Amino acid sequence: MxxxxxxxxxxxxxxxxxxxxxxxxxxxxxxxxxxxxxxxxxxxxxxxxxxxxxxxxxxxxxxxxxxxxxxxxxxxxxxxxxxxxxxxxxxxxxxxTGAQGRMNWVPLVLAATAGDEGFPETVDLLLDRGADVNAVMKRKTALDWATGFGHVRMVRHLLSRGATASNRGTDPRV
CATH class of the missing domain: 1.25.40.20 (Ankyrin repeat-containing domain)
Structure with missing residues (x-):
């Protein structure tokens, strides 16, 4: 080797x-x-x-x-x-903290949607270090993605951090 x-x-x-x-x-x-x-x-x-x-x-x-x-x-x-x-x-x-890599992944979206309920501490760190709470990945925000995955706690967490729903037909009120 x-x-x-x-x-x-x-x-x-x-x-x-x-x-x-x-x-x-x-x-x-x-x-x-x-x-x-x-x-x-x-x-x-x-x-x-x-x-x-x-x-x-x-x-x-x-x-x-x-x-x-x-x-x-x-x-x-x-x-x-x-x-x-x-x-x-x-x-x-x-x-x-913005879109990156060949697939234009957004770290905040990934942290908010991975696992069973996302990773709130990682989300907070990214937001505290300048990540845009409403950054878009594949035409959806972290809030849109978390809503779509049914991550209720993460939806509430993102809303508490200032996330707003996009006009993509998702309803973040949970």
Whole structure:
């Protein structure tokens, strides 16, 4: 296994000691492993904030394409899994909160709709750091999406944070 693959595997495992050791020997921190993923990509998806911090400190691009098909970004992956600490580290490194990645995912929408009821703490962090509560993804806001998924608590949460219904035929009053 080459050094890049070792770095990606260690990041995926959350092994910060190994990642720190390997970063001294890997030429490009954003190198893609044989599985098509980078170390930052996998660490963000798995929720390893300490590893994400190490990779960013070594120069990893917080806006890089990520995901199995390079359709996303590290921020979107972390937001969609409710990894609040990783989202915070990425935002601190300059990741923006608007539509991103090849699919134009909106991190706020992903955080509001993933899982059983979304991830309110991640939603709050994104909003507190400048995300637009009424940002649109595929012609719907986070409120529209949460309503459509029947995430009653998230709908109430978004309304309490100033979300307004779009004119797409959804009724957020729950």
């Amino acid at each position: 080459d050094m890049t693959d070792q770095l990606v595997r260690s990041a995926d495992d959350g092994d910060a000691v190994s990642v720190a050791r390997l970063l001294k020997h890997v030429a490009a921190v954003d190198a893609v492993g044989t599985g098509g993923r980078t170390a930052l990509d996998t660490a963000a998806e798995r929720g390893h904030a300490d590893v994400v911090r190490l990779l960013l400190g070594a120069g990893a691009d917080p806006q890089q394409r990520a995901g199995e098909h390079q359709e996303s970004t590290p921020l979107c992956l972390a937001a969609s899994r409710g990894h609040r600490a990783v989202v915070e580290v990425l935002l601190d490194a300059g990741a923006h």
